[in-house]
Amino acid sequence: MTHYHTLRVILGDQLNAAHSWFRQKDEGVLYLIAELHPEATYVKHHVQKLCAFFLAMERFADGLTNAGHRVCYLTLDETVNKKSDEIAPQSHEQVMLSIAAQHQISRIELQRPDEYRVLQHYQAFIDRHESDNESALSVSMVDSEHFLLPYDDIPHYFKPSATVRMENFYRKMRQRFNILMTDEKQPEGGQWNYDSANRNKLKAQDLAAIPEPLCFQHDVTSILTRLERHQITSIGKAHTSLLWPVTSQNALLLLDYFCEHLLPNFGRFQDSMTSKTPHSWSLYHSRLSFAINCKLISPKHVIKAAMNAYSENDEIDIAQIEGFVRQILGWREYVRGMYWVNMPNYQEQNALNAERALPSYFWTGDTKMHCLSSAIGQSLDYAYAHHIQRLMVTGNFCMLTEIQPAQVDEWYLGIYVDALEWVELPNTRGMSQFADGGWIASKPYAASGSYIQKMSDYCGSCHYKVKEKTGELACPLNSLYWNFMVKHRERLAKNPRIGMIYGNWDKQSDAQKHAVLDRANWCLEHLDDL
Structure with missing residues (x-):
């Protein structure tokens, strides 16, 4: 021995x-x-x-x-x-x-x-x-020697049970690490954030240009056999060939592929959704999150490679690189800080008192709502969905239908290949469910069917009618949205970012209001049938 x-x-x-x-x-x-x-x-x-x-x-x-x-x-x-x-x-x-x-x-x-x-x-x-x-x-x-912000520095940027805006944190990180900054200590391009330039919908002519994703082919037959032998229950579609990077070399190849083929269009289409191309699930996203989160590749190296590509490739403009840097240097480090400064209190937050059970189709994708069936089906097929699918499709639906945050957490934590609690919990309970009452998000990310129609092609082939608010074929998101806004009006009307929305509601006749809320109540009582 x-x-x-x-x-x-x-x-x-x-x-x-x-x-x-x-x-x-x-x-x-x-x-x-x-x-x-x-x-x-x-x-x-x-x-x-x-x-x-x-x-x-x-x-x-x-x-x-x-x-x-x-x-x-x-x-x-x-x-x-x-x-x-x-x-x-x-x-x-x-x-x-x-x-x-x-x-x-x-x-x-x-x-x-x-x-x-x-x-x-x-x-x-x-x-x-x-x-x-x-x-x-x-x-x-x-220390694990991975994150850009040292663990001991977290209390200098975050305070428990307090609102900390990501944008302010992100600017401090840009300054601290001198990324996308001029010699005069100003943001490159003259502004900190180019998010307004990164909300393009994929048009018909854009679909054919989407690059084929780089996928790996790792034989996992023996692991699948082991999981079955030990009766480890799981969700999702099993494949004997795994497409995800499992070595540092894989991660570097995926990073190089992203910088060359995807980064030039990453920002402008990062919020887009489609179901009309074989590459609908991947689009222009890097899909590096699993590799980064298990530390096969460092965030510092990822940012450096992207910055080098930006400096060498004229097709990558400031909006594309800034949008990507914001995800890694800003958002990823931000949610980690919010997680650690607020645990274990964070996992108890339920500011909107949401208590409904998660509908059964979150485990099957079998729903007549095309946006949900697409996002959930993709998640079950690939263990992956991009941030807008997570936030504005499944997350938005769960918030509008008042699903218990703990059940939402558990689903997100289980279904995504990149999900670890430190990154999942603030994103889910804070950003998508507003269950922390605003520590992370300045407003609930609530949306009706019009947002889905604006950012995707899901609505065209849906069982429901996105333009309708009432009736059995009305898009459920429309009535659920107004039901949510009316129910939480006292909390939300004071918010300058959304207070004006109530003017649209107040203009409606009493009969119209009752019809919308009746449709919402029917949807809530028949969630599993939608």
């Missing part, structure tokens, strides 16, 4: 080959990467998400081994307790302690996790061994 002095633990979202841990080889250090039943089942994950994480972990372990490090990789088969009549899944702590005892290890080192629940487990683990005078095991934790 080989003896080691240190066990270093790597989680599935800590696949950072550039971490300082790996700068030197030490035969006394053993790296542990483990497939864990609790992590595979704490929510019902998309099967492609499970495959992507497990394969990325396995490939990362292989890479460390090839680089000369000592690695222990455990599959689901090895992280169960087989000593009793029943096969019982082991916790992460049990696995760590078992490996430490097996190799007579006296020290365990951890990387700070990105999720609150895991950090709590880690901290309790550390505290127990610090307080145990008889324990021969020391446990410590280091």
